[in-house]
Amino acid sequence: MMYSVSTELYQEVAARLAEAIGSGSYYSGTLAFEYGDVECRLTASVIVYRERVRYPEGDRDEVADLVPVWWEFHTADEAGEFLNDFSFSELRSLL
Known part of the structure; x- marks a missing residue:
């Protein structure tokens, strides 16, 4: 069985990863959560590049x-782990 990662799941992973990264410039860890009836687990080590953006209320x-x-990126259900079509490039485009 091949699990197709939806846009909504990519958005969920991106939000959780952004929160885990915080203001850091490097992240290494595991995010594990349930998405519907699927258990998802992203284990990643990433270098974070930042840019200064100017807003009327201040720079960030x-x-x-x-x-x-x-x-x-692993996906599983009560029957066990199964393949998925997760793409880190797709995730990067959402951050």
């Missing part, structure tokens, strides 16, 4: 790019 450093050193 925002994520400009993520460069993965290592990543794995």
Whole structure:
């Protein structure tokens, strides 16, 4: 069985990863959560590149790019783990 990762799931992973990264310039860790009836787990080590963005209320450093050193995305249900079509490039485009 091949699990197709939806846009909504990519958005969920992006939001969780952005929160985990915070203001850091490097992230290494695991995000595990349930998405519907699927257990998802992203294990990643990424270098975070930032750029200064100017807003009327002040300047802010925002994520400009993520460069993965290592990543794995696993999906499973009660029957066990199964393949998925997760793409880190797709995830990067949402951050």
